[in-house]
Amino acid sequence: MTDDLHALAGPYALDAIDDAEERRRFESHLAGCETCATELREFQATTARLGMAIAEAPPPGLRGRVLAGIQHVRQLPPEPPSQPRTQTPTQTGTSTQTGTPARTAQTGTQTPARVEPIRPRRWRRAVAAGLAAAACLVTAVSVGEAVRERQRVERAEDANRAMASVLSAPDARSATGRAAGGGTVTIVASASRGRAVVASSGLRALPSSRAYQLWLIDAGGARSAGLLPDDRSRPVVAGTWRPSDKLGITVEPAGGSARPTTTPLVLLTPA
Numbered sequence: 001m002t003d004d005l006h007a008l009a010g011p012y013a014l015d016a017i018d019d020a021e022e023r024r025r026f027e028s029h030l031a032g033c034e035t036c037a038t039e040l041r042e043f044q045a046t047t048a049r050l051g052m053a054i055a056e057a058p059p060p061g062l063r064g065r066v067l068a069g070i071q072h073v074r075q076l077p078p079e080p081p082s083q084p085r086t087q088t089p090t091q092t093g094t095s096t097q098t099g100t101p102a103r104t105a106q107t108g109t110q111t112p113a114r115v116e117p118i119r120p121r122r123w124r125r126a127v128a129a130g131l132a133a134a135a136c137l138v139t140a141v142s143v144g145e146a147v148r149e150r151q152r153v154e155r156a157e158d159a160n161r162a163m164a165s166v167l168s169a170p171d172a173r174s175a176t177g178r179a180a181g182g183g184t185v186t187i188v189a190s191a192s193r194g195r196a197v198v199a200s201s202g203l204r205a206l207p208s209s210r211a212y213q214l215w216l217i218d219a220g221g222a223r224s225a226g227l228l229p230d231d232r233s234r235p236v237v238a239g240t241w242r243p244s245d246k247l248g249i250t251v252e253p254a255g256g257s258a259r260p261t262t263t264p265l266v267l268l269t270p271a
Helices: 005-013 020-030 034-054 062-070 122-167
Strands: 173-178 184-190 195-201 210-218 221-227 236-239 246-253 266-268
Touching: 005 020, 005 034, 020 034, 034 173, 034 184, 122 184, 122 195, 122 236, 173 266, 184 246, 184 266, 195 210, 195 246, 210 236, 221 236
Parallel strands: none
Antiparallel strands: 173 184, 184 195, 195 236, 210 221, 210 246, 246 266
16 A cells, blocks of 8 residues: 555556455545646557557458368267168068179079179278378377467567556656657656556558667767567557657658657656
8 A cells, every 4th residue: 555645546547456455555646636637548548559559450362261160060960870671571672782692483492692792992081091191180280380470479478468558657657759750659658667567559551671670868879779569550569768868750661670760759757
């Protein structure tokens, strides 16, 4: 429990105050503190933007693959093989299912049972071998895709935990500014977590040879904080945040630069 109720706006916006008494105290304080009410609205708006930014649409080809594959999915279980019916001996001398010769009523001679020729089954073995090989290939591909998907999910979960840690920090501070050329940039930073969450919206598209690069800037110079992803609506987590830092964004060659080579499009100082 903290005695500084002003520091609880961020955790309250994320519904991260577990202590019922502390939550009640902050809500009572909130009713008479316009500063905390304003800060709470800003945190809620930023949290909503970050939540929408990390939402993922299904892959564009997923619907087509499902519709194309559904025609090969069996709707009913296979029917059991029908049992051959036993033939009844007749006066004309037909045989039973067991192949036992039948006597004719008139001559007493035996009619030979009809024997079906044995056909080779090599094609069945070839088909089975082909199916087995295809199954192994599909399994290998599926395992590879599953591993890659699991790694992607783990990276996303780590990023989400890092973002939640920053947003719920008692000392989290935010700032939003317009970038030269259009678009807005929002930063939420926490000195105690040593990180900052950066989200952007409406930045102009760049050619493939250029990229947006993040910088943490203090009196000692600029430190690279990575590149904005191609999907610039997705927030990113920048590490090694210090209370004296400002956030800057520049346009750099694809792959980034060791030092800024252009004028920052925006400079933000969380307060």
